[in-house]
Amino acid sequence: MSQADFRGAASVAVGDVQLRGNFRRAMDGLMEKRAAQFTDADEEGRLRALGESIRSRSLARLPELLEKLEASCKRNGIQVHWAETTADANQTVMDILKNRGARTLVKGKSMVSEEMELNHFLEAEGIEALESDLGEYIIQLAGEMPSHIVMPVIHRNTGQIAELMEQKIEGAPYTEDADELCQIARKVLREKFYRADAGVSGVNFAVAETGTLCLVENEGNGRMSTTAPRTHIAVMGIEKVVEHLQDVPPLLSLLTRSATGQHITTYFNMISSPRRPGEVDGPEEVHLVLLDNGRSRIVSDPELKATLRCIRCGACMNHCPVYTRVGGHAYQAVIPGPIGKILTPQLQGLDERGDLPFGSTLCNACVEVCPVKIPIVELLLRLRAEANSPTGDSSVKGSGAKRDKTEALLWSGWQRMHASGKLYNSLSRVLAKTGNLAPGFMPPLSGWTATRTKPRFASQTLHQLARKRGVPDE
Amino acid sequence: MPDRIYPSQPESVYFYGTCLVDLFYPDAGMAGIELLKREGLQVIFPQDQSCCGQPAYNSGYREEARAVVRSQLALFSKPIPIIVPSGSCASMMRNRFPDLFEGDPDESKAVALSGRVFELTEFLVHVLEVDLVDLGPPVNVTWHGSCSMQREMGLREEPRQLLQQLNQVQLTPLERERECCGFGGTFSVKLPEISSAMAKDKADDVRRTGAQILISGDCGCMMNIKGTLEQDGAPVTAKHIAQFLWERTHESG
Numbered sequence: 001m002s003q004a005d006f007r008g009a010a011s012v013a014v015g016d017v018q019l020r021g022n023f024r025r026a027m028d029g030l031m032e033k034r035a036a037q038f039t040d041a042d043e044e045g046r047l048r049a050l051g052e053s054i055r056s057r058s059l060a061r062l063p064e065l066l067e068k069l070e071a072s073c074k075r076n077g078i079q080v081h082w083a084e085t086t087a088d089a090n091q092t093v094m095d096i097l098k099n100r101g102a103r104t105l106v107k108g109k110s111m112v113s114e115e116m117e118l119n120h121f122l123e124a125e126g127i128e129a130l131e132s133d134l135g136e137y138i139i140q141l142a143g144e145m146p147s148h149i150v151m152p153v154i155h156r157n158t159g160q161i162a163e164l165m166e167q168k169i170e171g172a173p174y175t176e177d178a179d180e181l182c183q184i185a186r187k188v189l190r191e192k193f194y195r196a197d198a199g200v201s202g203v204n205f206a207v208a209e210t211g212t213l214c215l216v217e218n219e220g221n222g223r224m225s226t227t228a229p230r231t232h233i234a235v236m237g238i239e240k241v242v243e244h245l246q247d248v249p250p251l252l253s254l255l256t257r258s259a260t261g262q263h264i265t266t267y268f269n270m271i272s273s274p275r276r277p278g279e280v281d282g283p284e285e286v287h288l289v290l291l292d293n294g295r296s297r298i299v300s301d302p303e304l305k306a307t308l309r310c311i312r313c314g315a316c317m318n319h320c321p322v323y324t325r326v327g328g329h330a331y332q333a334v335i336p337g338p339i340g341k342i343l344t345p346q347l348q349g350l351d352e353r354g355d356l357p358f359g360s361t362l363c364n365a366c367v368e369v370c371p372v373k374i375p376i377v378e379l380l381l382r383l384r385a386e387a388n389s390p391t392g393d394s395s396v397k398g399s400g401a402k403r404d405k406t407e408a409l410l411w412s413g414w415q416r417m418h419a420s421g422k423l424y425n426s427l428s429r430v431l432a433k434t435g436n437l438a439p440g441f442m443p444p445l446s447g448w449t450a451t452r453t454k455p456r457f458a459s460q461t462l463h464q465l466a467r468k469r470g471v472p473d474e
Numbered sequence: 475m476p477d478r479i480y481p482s483q484p485e486s487v488y489f490y491g492t493c494l495v496d497l498f499y500p501d502a503g504m505a506g507i508e509l510l511k512r513e514g515l516q517v518i519f520p521q522d523q524s525c526c527g528q529p530a531y532n533s534g535y536r537e538e539a540r541a542v543v544r545s546q547l548a549l550f551s552k553p554i555p556i557i558v559p560s561g562s563c564a565s566m567m568r569n570r571f572p573d574l575f576e577g578d579p580d581e582s583k584a585v586a587l588s589g590r591v592f593e594l595t596e597f598l599v600h601v602l603e604v605d606l607v608d609l610g611p612p613v614n615v616t617w618h619g620s621c622s623m624q625r626e627m628g629l630r631e632e633p634r635q636l637l638q639q640l641n642q643v644q645l646t647p648l649e650r651e652r653e654c655c656g657f658g659g660t661f662s663v664k665l666p667e668i669s670s671a672m673a674k675d676k677a678d679d680v681r682r683t684g685a686q687i688l689i690s691g692d693c694g695c696m697m698n699i700k701g702t703l704e705q706d707g708a709p710v711t712a713k714h715i716a717q718f719l720w721e722r723t724h725e726s727g
Contacts (some may be wrong), residue, residue: 011667296487321654325671359665361658361672362532363621377572384534402534411530413536418493419545421522431497447666451674452701453496462496466519471489473505474520 004332004352007361019155021326024232025347026154030318033261034369051254054247055309058239062299065208065241065291066216069207072211076273078286089291090121093200093233095128096287100231102197108215108222109133110202111149111312112235112291114334115347118200120395129200130192132221134185141168147328149335150259150314155327157202189221199247203236204311205251206288208243213288215269216255218262232283234271238290239299251311254371259313294347294397301395303382307342309372316366316376322359331356339368342379350398357383423470428461481555486516487597488556493525494693495714502693502714506559506594509720511601519559520549526558526565531574532659540574547583555601556591559616559716560692561623564593565573569612569626590664593623594716595632608640610722616646616685617715618676618699620692621654633691633715646683650675656697672704677702680710701712 013019035046038044069232070080080310081096083089090111090216097105105122107113107129119140122129131140139146142164146152152163154332158176165184166174205214213234215222226232242248256262275282299305317323317337328336333344333353341360345353357380366376383396390408392400417427433456448454460468467473487510495503507517523546525538525543550556558564569593575584598604617637623629637645656662656672661668676699680688688703688710700712713721 007667010665014667014671286670321656321672322668325668357534358661359668361621361654361656361661361669363654363658364625365621365652365654368625371658380541381532381534384532385536386534388534390537407533408535411533411538412533414530415541418524418527418542421520421524421549425521426522428497435497444663447663447669448701450666451670451705452698453704455697455701457497458500461519462491462500463519465500465504466489466491466507467521469504471517471519474518 004355006331006355008340009332010322010326010359013330018157019327020325022157023324026151027318027324030261034258034315034318035261037257037261037263044422047250047254048371048373050250051371052309054242054251055311055372058247058307059299059305059308060243061243062241063240065243066238068208069206069211069241070290071210073209073288077210077276078211078213078273078288079291084293086116086291088295089116089235089289089293092117092120092289093235094122094125094127094299096231096233097122097198100198100285102127102231103286104128104130104196105197105198105200106130106132106192106194106221106225106229107136108199108201108217108225109136109152110200110235111146112202112237113200115148115237115293116235119236130189130196131191132189132225133217134182134219134221134409137185137189138164141165145329145334147335147336148314148317149312155329178208193224193228196225196229198231198233199227199228199229200233200235203234203240203288204255205248206236206241207245207248208241209244210271212245213271214248214252215271216252216265216267217269218260220265220267221338223267223379225283226269226271230283231285231287232274233287233289234270235289235291238292238295239310255311255313257314258369258371258422289410297395297397298346304346304396306374307339307346307379308376309328310339310343311372313371315369315371317363319369321363321365322361338376339374342374342376342383345383345387345398346396348397349401350383350396351401352398354398354402356382420454425463428463432457432459432461432464479602483513483602484515484554485520486552486554488550488552488554489517489519490523490550490556490558490563490567490591491519492558492560492693494563494697495559496709498697499693499714499717502559502717505525505714505720506557508724509594509598509604509716510557510602512724513604515602518552518554518591522549526563526566527572528563529659531570532567532631536574540578543571543584544580545576547580547587547689550587550590553599554590555595555597557653558591559714561593561620561627562628562694564577564591564596565622565626567591588688593627593629595636595692596627596629598631599635604636604639606639606719606720606723607634608642609725610640610642612644613640613687614683614685615687615689615718616648616680616683617651618648618655618680618688618690618695618723619651620690620695623691624652633689636715636719637689640719643722646685648676648679648683650679655695655699657694659694662698669698673698673702677706677708683710685710689715689718691715
């Protein structure tokens with residue numbers, strides 16, 4: 001794969017009028033809905049602080065809680081598998097399917113399965129994997145990646161979806177009626193639910209104490225995928241564990257209110273075992289695949305571990321002025337937006353995605369709404385420092401990989417000028433006299449002057465004015 | 475953000491000009507100094523001051539930032555407030571100096587300095603409790619609060635409170651007051667396409683207010699929005715809040 005490039009993709013996306021309109025409208029709607037859910041600032045503050053503390057506490061004792069989760073799951077009859085890498089996780093899923101003689105599966109929405117690129121993997125193994133979340137189903141038809149972690153097809157408007165479904169689904173008429181579109185998809189999916197040999201789902205929260213897998217959804221496809229087929233395989237990142245059952249309600253409330261502005265979702269599944277003797281439905285086997293894929297490394301850093309508090313609500317992207325203008329695909333990553341800008345470089349390495357932490361104005365709109373108070377801006381700054389580290393001596397993958405000799409020289413020159421009062425005073429006077437002669441068409445200034453007038457140096461600096469007007473120096 | 479406890483009016487203060495004010499908007503800096511002097515304060519402007527280190531810090535060059543900040547620490551050693559006419563530089567000094575010097579021999583100096591930093595409008599409202607008398611003609615203005623001012627310093631109402639004291643000034647708010655203008659320091663030249671798109675939206679928002687003047691407390695945003703408006707030939711000027719307040723309230727006009 002060629003090197004991903006946020007700037008390149010974003011500069012194309014930002015010129016796409018249709019795309020920008022789609023995102024602006026959708027994000028405005030989501031921001032409004034979230035705001036309507038949090039009208040009491042004190043309540044919001046208390047709940048977010050609680051969410052932060054629950055997630056921090058879980059991460060602080062991650063190895064212990066994971067062992068506890070494994071024990072509880074086993075006690076409940078859920079089979080637990082550990083996967084170090086996404087390749088391990090895919091192989092584990094494949095082995096389970098083989099053992100069960102499964103050839104077809106339905107999937108509920110899962111960002112971890114996107115991280116694993118599970119569909120591609122299974123396809124190559126001759127397994128039919130069908131997305132059953134409506135949005136995921138549509139992007140699967142289109143052969144696209146999700147552009148948002150909660151609303152994967154938010155980049156398309158109804159007309160674009162209608163066109164796609166007419167083309168890709170046999171016998172489907174063109175209609176822009178959202179209900180009719182749902183019915184068309186529903187008919188296809190119903191059939192698949194009945195016939196699928198296995199179901200794959202993600203996990204929103206896994207409760208260590210009780211071995212309960214919680215799944216939040218709105219369409220019922222999650223419930224179908226996890227109950228109708230004979231085998232249910234849940235995949236989750238190891239950070240999703242919480243200790244107690246009572247940790248779940250505050251997180252659930254934060255998640256649904258932050259994500260879609262819903263007080264609660266239509267479905268909330270708590271899966272605690274396969275079908276028990278005497279029960280008439282439910283899968284015969286439930287498997288839990290726990291994926292690390294670099295998360296242990298992230299947890300080992302006292303500052304960066306906050307990244308893993310994320311409960312995947314997407315509020316950061318909904319409120320991000322950059323995301324709103326370029327959409328999710330520009331990030332060329334499973335998880336776009338502000339959280340993606342800190343998570344992706346840590347998972348894939350700064351050598352591969354060291355460009356992402358720089359794609360932010362550091363405006364803090366994300367930090368203001370994050371339900372678990374991840375200090376995204378501070379972590380972006382830390383990752384920028386890691387990317388440009390002179391030593392690369394760090395646990396962060398690819399530390400130092402973005403250091404550029406010319407830029408380093410510029411900053412070292414900047415340092416020399418600004419760390420000496422004498423030098424600063426004389427050089428700033430030179431700038432006041434001659435700075436306006438610098439041509440605006442040369443990079444990096446040309447990026448600025450393409451749409452803005454050139455900043456003009458004043459003829460005298462504030463230092464000079466203050467001295468002339470007798471402002472004391474000490 | 476916990477509410478800050480403000481001191482009573484001191485006898486003297488330091489003024490931290492910031493590099494952008496120094497080079498591009500020195501009149502805004504002088505206006506800030508005059509506003510403070512008018513309240514009876516002695517204002518000290520250490521001539522060896524340069525920059526808060528933010529450009530390098532935000533670009534991931536922490537060693538370079540630290541070296542510059544270290545050179546500034548000694549210049550502001552008296553236990554008096556340091557007034558900064560910028561939300562973004564004030565936030566760097568107030569919120570990031572302690573982290574930047576964690577475990578460093580100069581940590582205690584950096585922490586002490588950061589505790590004495592006030593953004594200009596914050597200081598005018600909460601410590602000096604200024605009463606402004608408007609001497610200017612009627613004018614329609616709009617206000618752009620920087621992201622650092624709003625979200626890192628928690629200063630949303632202070633600039634508005636000052637502008638609303640001027641009875642000939644009509645303040646029309648922006649529709650998307652809280653949205654970033656796209657400046658972001660080096661972001662504006664590293665990702666110019668996104669930055670320009672954001673600036674364009676902000677400039678359009680400014681134009682829709684019908685304001686004659688765009689007022690801001692941060693020169694980076696101002697340069698960005700004003701530069702965009704100017705390129706489009708929009709009949710809107712931009713002014714730093716310090717300069718606007720001073721020009722409208724001092725006698726010699």
